[in-house]
Amino acid sequence: MVFAAPNDALARAEGVLHTDPPPLQASVAHQVIGIWQRDWGDMSLALHHLRRARALAARADSAERESDVLGTLGVALVHAGRTRQGLAAFERGIERGTGHTRARVLYRRAYSWWVLGHHREALDDLRRAITVLRQADDVIWTARALTLRATVHLALGAVDRADADFTAAEALWDTTGQEHDKADAVESRGLAAFRSGDVPAALRLLDEAEERYAKLGTPTFMLDIRRCEVLMAAGLAPEALAEADAAITVLDGIGGQSTRKAELLLAAARAARLAGDPGTATARAALAVRLFAGQRRTWWEAHAQLVLTEARVATGRSSGRLVADAVRVAERLSSFGAPAAPEGWLLAGRIALDLHWAEDAERYLAVAARSRRRGPPLARMTGWAAQALWARATGSGRGVLEACRRGLDVLDDHRTTLGASELRARATAQGAELAALAQQVSLERGGPRQLLVWSERWRATVLSAPPTRPPADPALLSGLTAYREIAARAEGARMDGRPVPTLEREQRRLEREIRSRTLHIRGESPEDGDRFDVGRLLERLGDGRLVEIAVLDGRVQVLLCGGGRVRRFVGGPVAEAEREAEHVQAGLRRLAHPGADARLPVVEAVGLRLEGLLLGEAAAHLGSGPVVVVPPARLHQVPWALLPSLRERVLSVSPSASSWLRARETEPTAGGRHVLVRGPGLATGGAEVPEVAGRYGRPTVLEHEDARVPRVLEELDGAALAHIAAHGTFRADSPMFSSLRMADGPLIVHDFERLARSPYRIILSSCDTARLASVGADELLGLVAALLPLGTAGVVASSAPVNDEAVVALMLALHKGVSAGLSLAEALRDARAALPGDALHQATGWAFTAFGAA
Known part of the structure; x- marks a missing residue:
């Protein structure tokens, strides 16, 4: 019972001991309690009960009973970090037992070999055990042994063998009532899906396993470790670090397994390194190394040493000792045959390159590069990164570009398996180094056109195709409805000054559930192979100019496209530009309130400095036509209309030149509707909406109770023009929950992604709707980023808090131009010019930006 219904088994065993049973029965009861404490409780209590169980088995003069207990005790001792004693217990158990009992002890020793990282020894014991267990027709233990053998195969990278064993084990589990083992099988399937490169399936299976464990009331430390691994591969390293640290706290609190603590520390170290926190990574990895060494787990110790060395290098250290x-x-x-070996060789090659040890670097990188043609996507990425660096070391620019292209193609294929736009965006971080290396070579050896092509290759790639629509999942739809209700109640309570901790906890729980379900979505089909074409861009620009800003070695490179050519100019340090952009945002926030006129000259002066940093001499070559600015993700907070050379121009912003081309060539839906929405709580009540409605004949107007999320989404789908006047909230902590406030609660990014086609043009008369989170290599998450790939060709939104009354004047002027047939960028330029000259209205005009090309 202990793995079918653990807590019931514990209660039954304790009940047996209260009846003063004979030694044989008492031995079984103590063993059950020892197993429960070993796997889900206090290791010291586990060892006490298991030693008592062995003593009672000896008193009962049962060699088979003693053998069985010794197998359980051996596992406990290994998990407690007493490896030598544990292996000795196994030896004694194998000597004392025969036939079927000995096979069970061999299985337990195989499990311990796997924990210790001795995979070949584990497979040998399993081979011997499975033969006997099958002969004895022991379904449960045969299924356990097959599941374990599959897990060992995964550790060695043999995914096909693992899959065969998992399939055989599942067929057996279906005939048993072993609920904990069934949950473990689902968890192991999740690991197999991850090893084969299917991240959404891995997350779904691990979540399913967690639900099964929760019903049994058992902790899930092994599951935590595996989920951390998947989260890191998905680009969610901060979440992985938080999960690992939380599990360590729980494990320490119950006095749990030392082996699991070491593995959790290793997961935390890897997550911290990927999250850009080398100090935390070093501390966690160093402790993991000590624990693994004390546990005699050399396979694991080597992996921890790898992370420790990577963390030390990440602090900027390079030395012969580190090589x-x-x-x-x-x-x-x-x-050991570990799949992580290429990472070690790549690390050695990197450090050697930093030290200018060319021959050593080439040797190490050549070994790492062998992994580029086999294994899961991220392993092949390691190989192509090594190949690119090797080519760089040998002076082959063409070789660098070819390796970068091949590596990014691998990652492209991997990203198409991810349905959630958040995962697709974050996964691009794996290709950031290759993209930057190709840009660097292009800057040194190619012309501006080649640099433009490589700047586009890995910029805003998630917007190149619509995300996979969430399925009609009743649980997801129910979760979204419940989330809106709770969020609305919490907002109302806050406005009334009432405490909301219970509502906020429930809101966070629902956010986790919604996010989890969306991350399970698998990509439906590969993205098309439409590569960026410079010639096509120059043709479509006409008399306009497109300014693409790249960042190499911390400095701005300005690529000015137009007039049939691409020219390169040099800007200033990007870090300085980011600081100035933050100052501008602070200034705009203050100017959104009356009485801050004295700040206007200060903000204008910062705009002038930003122009020098971001455009340099290109500002003098913009021509007289419209201008499209394509900034990197980290500079999307810049209010571009504030820059003096752009202030009076037809100006639009796009995440990439490719997405601008797609928006330029997007056609509106025939006979599309005009939809105007007024959300609650606006200071002006959305005063522009009634007057704007008169410009469009018989538009659909949604206000008061009609402005509820389901109805709003229904009307927005495929509309020609949408205007939404509502309070906007940007969630830097979770950008997919950035929202517009409707009558029944927030309309979030996840809601927009359920649209078959978003409006052709959309005007967001709200605060902060143009704010975007920079994630991955050069990707964006937020409201605008969600709309562009769904069929929206143009968006007007604000990048800062704005004054509601000043917004009304701007919106009325904007719609005057739009209704007369102007593009959003043309109408926004004219609207700014029509505003009063005071600081409040000027700041409002600068805060709004036209995105796209409509």
Whole structure:
């Protein structure tokens, strides 16, 4: 019962002991309590009960009973970090037992070999055990042994063998009532899906396993470790670090397994390194190394040493000793047949390159590059990164570009399996180095056109195709409805000054549930192979100009496209530009309130400095036509209309030149509707809406109770023009929950992604609707980023808080131009010019930006 209904088994065992049973029965009861404490409780209590169980088995003069207890005790001792004693217990158990009992002890020793990282020894014990267990027709233990063998195969990278064993084990589990083992099988399937490169399936299976464990009331430390691994591969390293640290706290609180603590520390170290926190990574990895060494787990120790060396390098250190450390780790990982070995060789090659040890670097990188043609996508990415660096070291610019292209193609294929736009955006971080390396080579050896092509290759790629629509999942739809209700109640309570901790906890829970379900979505089909064409861009620009801003080695590179050519200019340090952009945002926030006129000259002066940093001499070559600015993700907070050379121009902003081309060529839906929406709580009540409605004949106007999310989404789908006057909220902590406030609660990014086709043009008369989160390599998450790939050709939105009354004047002027046939960018330029000259209205005009090309 202990793995079918753990808590019931514990209660039954304790009940048996209260009846003063004979030694044989008492031995079984103590063993059950020991197993429960070993896997879900206090290791010291587990060892006490298991030693008592062995003593009672000896008193009962039952060699088979003693053998069985010794197998359980061996596992406990290994998990407690007492490896030598644990292996000795197994030896004694194998000597004492025969036939079927010995096979069970062999299975337990195989499990311990796997925990210790001795995979070949584990497979040998499993081979011997499975033969006997099958002969004895022991379905449960045969299924356990097959599941374990599959897990060992995964550790060695043999995914096909693992899949065969998992399939055989599942067929057996279906005939049993072993609920905990069934949950473990689902968890292991999740690991297999991850190893084969299917991240959405891995997340779905791990979540399913967690639900099964929750019903049994058992902790899930192994599951936590595996989910951390998947989260890191999905680009969610901060979440992985938080999960690992939380699990360590729980494990320490119950006095749990030392082995699991070491593995959780390793997961936390890897997550911290990927999250850009080398200090935390170093501390966690160093402790993991000590624990693994004390536990005699050399396979695991080598992996922890790899992360520790990577973390030290991330702090900016390079030395011959670090090269030697990396080589030693890579050799140990190679000797184990560990799939992580190429990472070790790549690390050694990187450090050697930093030290200008060309021959050593080439040797190490050549070994790492062998992984580029086999294994899961991220392993092949490692190989192509090594190949690119090797080509760089040998002076082959063409070789660098070819390796970068091949590596990014691998990651492209991987990203198409991800349905959630958040995962697709974050996964691009894996290709950031290759994209930057190709840009650097293009800057040094190619012309501006080649640099433009490579700047586009890995910029805002998530917007190149619509995200996979969430399925008609009743649980997801129910979760979204419940989330809106709770969020609306919490907002109302806050406005009334009432405490809302319970509502906020429930809101966070629903956010986690919604996010989890959307991350399970698998990509439906590969993205098309439409590559960026510079010639097509120049043709479509006509007399306009497109300014693409790249960042290389911390400095702005300005690529000015138009007039049939691409020219390059040099800007200033990007870090300085980011600081000035933050100052501008602070200034605009203050100017949104009356009485801050004295700040206007200060903000204008910052705009002048930003122009020098971001455009440089290109500002003098913009011509007289419209201008499209394509900034990197980290500079999307810049209010571009504030820059003096852009202030009076027809100006639009696009996440990439490719997305501008797609928007330029997007056609509106025939006979599309005009939809005007007024959300609650606006200071002006959305005063522009009634007057704007008169410009469009018989538009659909949604206000008061009609402005509820389901109805709003229904009307927005495929509309020609939408105007939404509502309070906007940008969620930097979770950009997919950025929202517009409707009558029944927030309309969030996840809601917009359910549209078959978003409005051709959309005007967001709200605060902060143009704010976007920079994630991955050069990707954006937020309201505008959600709309562009869904069929929206143009958006007007604000990047800062704005004054409601000043917005009304701007919106009325904007719609005057739009209704007369102007593009959004043309209408916004004219609307700014029509505003009063005071600071409040000027700041409002600068805060709004036209995105896209409509």
